[in-house]
Amino acid sequence: MDATAPTEPASVADGELHVLDPRLVPLRRTTGWIAVALVTAGTGSFLLPLLLFGNLAGPAHAVTLATWILLTLSLAVLLQVWPPIGYRYASYRVGQEELEIRRGVLWRRILKVPRSRIQHTEVSQGPLERRYGLATLGVYTAGTDHARVSLPGLEHGLARRIREHLQPRDGADAV
């Protein structure tokens, strides 16, 4: 996909379903590690003193410790296993007249936003996304539940080209 980056900006609106950038998986995993570290630090900061200095009876002590380790480990495993699954079920399609986004593993959603309803668009890049060369496309509508529609996991240049395509043009709709 890096090969196609600099050529023909019009080709983003090809009306085909595309998968997201595969670098989204390591990005999500990294985010997962950070989350696990934060949760471990947070729960550990009150559990460890309790375990070390509290007067819990023998079995309660062991059970608490085991539960804590088990829960933290399962969270860590989940956050490593989930990103590729989520990635498999996420895709998008940019057509001449609309943007379509598919996502969700258990609850699967297909969202269609007509281009004429887009109020404005943005491309944002967090520090982690920048490391992986990814960006998030944000599309704003006047709707209620979908006032902001975001599509993460696009290569930065591609996100900007899609944005260019979706950007409302002057006079295209009479508000």
Next chain:
Amino acid sequence: MPSERRLHPVSLLFNLGSVLGQLFFPAIVFLFAARSADSAVNLVALAVMSVLAAAVAIGRYLTFRYRYEATELIVRSGLLFRTVRHIPYERIHNLDARQNLFHRMLGVVEVRVETGAGAEPEATLSVLPRDALDEMRRRVFGLLAENAVATSAGPAGRGTSLLELSPGELLLAGFVENRGMVLIAAAYGVLWETGALENLLERTVGNTAWSESVARRVQTSLGSGGGLPLDGILLGLAALAGLLVFVRLLSMLWAVIRLYGFELTRDGDDLRADYGLFTRVVASIPLRRVQTLTVRENVLHRLFGRAAVGVATAGGAGAAARTRRPREWLAPVIRKPRVPGLVGEVLPELPLDQVAWQPAAPGAFWRAFRRRLAVSGLIGLAVLLLVRAWWALAVPLALGAWALVAARLHVKHLGWAMTGTAVLFRRGWLSRSLTVARLGKIQAVELEESPFDRRTGMASLLVDTAGATEAHRIRIPYLGRETAGTLLRGLAAEAAGRAFEW
């Protein structure tokens, strides 16, 4: 060049009033908190605060200007932080005028200008002389409507009256739509804040021993399987009934105060609602700004052959929701046979009684039933475990039967339809609602498959519009997967093909 205008001079008074009002509670607390030692210091502080408040009020008045340009309204305000707001006339969705008792005595109005942008009014002009409001309406909406002649024909009484509500109807509206609890909650909030509640409770209830003793007796008798303390229960039920009646009465009274003299008129391409006993409100909604329309009927509505009709607009939905003032209702109460006529005024292209309703997918009943059965099973089990008596078996049985009936009726009353110009959704069996969204107002369409949907080959479809509060939401459940896919593509294509006009 267009000249700058100021607010009416009595604005000063109202500004001062509102600033002092904000100071009132802090001042009271302040005075009572330190009653002993340095009261002189406190008084000085209060005086300084009042002077500051007055200065703020005067500053607000002096710096507030507005003027009409060819295509936009320009509002300037602020002394230190200057704001200049350009509001193009064609972006203005609502012009709401409010007059409370003081405004009416002085012949002025407070005007709120709303655009499609979110919750807050774009500008609040507090206060203007009456004729300035008429001029604003003429300039703002006169440019929009081709028939500006009709708009400028004269003050009150123009246009065709669509609905007038007599005090009797309003009493009925208050009875049917119970808003008494809102009032009680508000009163509770005020009492709580002033600390009057504790005194009141102490004086009226005295000690809590009585209610505790009843609760304990119920508990013990349930546990032993003996007789129930009937006297206590009856008394409690009577008190509850009394409270419910009181709340209803309050709701009726409130409906009359809030909506007194309600009149809905059509004035060219605008709808105008006038209402209010003490605070008069004049709300204008250009017809083309209507995003969705909803007809609601609860059990009492149906008993009296009435319904309520509301529209959602893009502007001010958030504010209305926050202040619990659903200004967007077109008809707080209306006779059922007149509903199609009223809907026809707003959506002339849609004959409501000729819509071909589509039912939910065939397997919908089983899913609705299983869902209710699971819930009633859990409740029934809990009751059985708690009571442990043979008669308690009746509870899960009754709940199961209820689940069957409720699921059947719920699914029977689900329906959707797509006409050439709008998508419609109706739901509910005891409380019914029917929502219409024009295709041109659709913002996004989403198809959702839950794990249950996938097992049964179904999906639900969400049609997103601007200003869709809970009452106006279109989320069609239990659609066949194929149907949902077709609808998704069709609606998105229809919406894409139409320019959105807010």
